[in-house]
Amino acid sequence: MNILNDSYKLNTGATIPKIGFGTWQIPNGDEAYSSTLFALRSGYRHIDTARVYGNEESVGKAIRDSGIDRRDIFLTTKLPADIKTYNGTLETFETSIKTLGVDYVDLYLIHAPWPWSDRGGDYTEGNIQAWKAMEEIYKSGRAKAVGVSNFNVKDMQAILDNGTITPAANQIRFFIGSTQNEVTEFCQEKGILIEAYSPLATGRILDNPEVKKLADKYEKTVAQICIRYTLQRGTVTLPKSTHEEYILQNADVNFVIDEQDMNYLNGLRDIDPQS
Numbered sequence: 001m002n003i004l005n006d007s008y009k010l011n012t013g014a015t016i017p018k019i020g021f022g023t024w025q026i027p028n029g030d031e032a033y034s035s036t037l038f039a040l041r042s043g044y045r046h047i048d049t050a051r052v053y054g055n056e057e058s059v060g061k062a063i064r065d066s067g068i069d070r071r072d073i074f075l076t077t078k079l080p081a082d083i084k085t086y087n088g089t090l091e092t093f094e095t096s097i098k099t100l101g102v103d104y105v106d107l108y109l110i111h112a113p114w115p116w117s118d119r120g121g122d123y124t125e126g127n128i129q130a131w132k133a134m135e136e137i138y139k140s141g142r143a144k145a146v147g148v149s150n151f152n153v154k155d156m157q158a159i160l161d162n163g164t165i166t167p168a169a170n171q172i173r174f175f176i177g178s179t180q181n182e183v184t185e186f187c188q189e190k191g192i193l194i195e196a197y198s199p200l201a202t203g204r205i206l207d208n209p210e211v212k213k214l215a216d217k218y219e220k221t222v223a224q225i226c227i228r229y230t231l232q233r234g235t236v237t238l239p240k241s242t243h244e245e246y247i248l249q250n251a252d253v254n255f256v257i258d259e260q261d262m263n264y265l266n267g268l269r270d271i272d273p274q275s
């Protein structure tokens with residue numbers, strides 16, 4: 001059984017492959033095109049991009065050129081975090097669809113509850129307006145599911161209190177030692193899927209001696225332990241790489257971290273103090 005075919009069910013009833021190919025920080029052009037195409041040819045069926053990554057064009061071209069039936073690929077993109085109006089959301093979605101060159105996306109996310117230039121600011125009203133537009137997009141069928149990203153419990157609650165559709169997913173920074181347990185548990189209890197971005201702490205976890213020791217025990221790489229860990233925590237995992245060897249390695253995670261070792265990894269703290 002190829003783990004790239006393993007999926008969760010969203011609260012919409014749709015399936016979502018557990019492992020997605022993350023494209024954050026992969027420049028538009030040859031790099032995004034080649035790595036996305038390689039991932040698809042290697043069996044990945046879930047691609048995660050965003051308007052602000054700037055690579056929707058190349059990601060969309062790779063999807064078309066792969067020759068894989070569009071319906072067999074799960075594609076996510078995201079509304080830029082500084083768009084907090086109803087009309088702005090509708091217009092930006094059109095731009096994304098056009099740039100990707102697709103008829104629909106499988107998941108459309110509000111990228112963050114605040115613009116990156118005002119991290120932590122209160123944009124509750126703007127998020128409620130944007131969410132109204134997200135619901136319209138969902139109802140139009142051009143996004144098969146809608147959700148959020150980087151939302152904490154308070155941000156989630158505002159959407160649940162004011163919206164009519166429950167977000168299908170919340171994509172958050174999630175890796176060993178940094179698992180945002182409060183929002184993770186809140187979402188998982190409500191059937192809102194957690195998607196783990198930066199499961200390798202953008203590479204900063206790879207030299208961690210504690211995880212390395214465990215990786216040696218399982219005869220796996222640190223990256224594989226990290227990815228497997230996120231899966232066993234019930235999250236979608238979105239490792240990013242531009243290297244073919246890593247793209248293959250990151251999908252070769254059909255093993256089990258035993259309960260004792262999961263508890264150990266759950267207990268590790270501040271593994272990425274730079275963040």
Ligand code: A2P
Binds near residue numbers: 022241
């Ligand atoms: P690269 O893109 O040069 O291949 P994250 O998924 O947490 O954002 O981490 C991505 C970072 O980890 C990138 O720098 C990526 O390198 C690196 N990376 C991805 N997969 C592996 C792997 N299997 N082994 C080592 N480094 C990896």
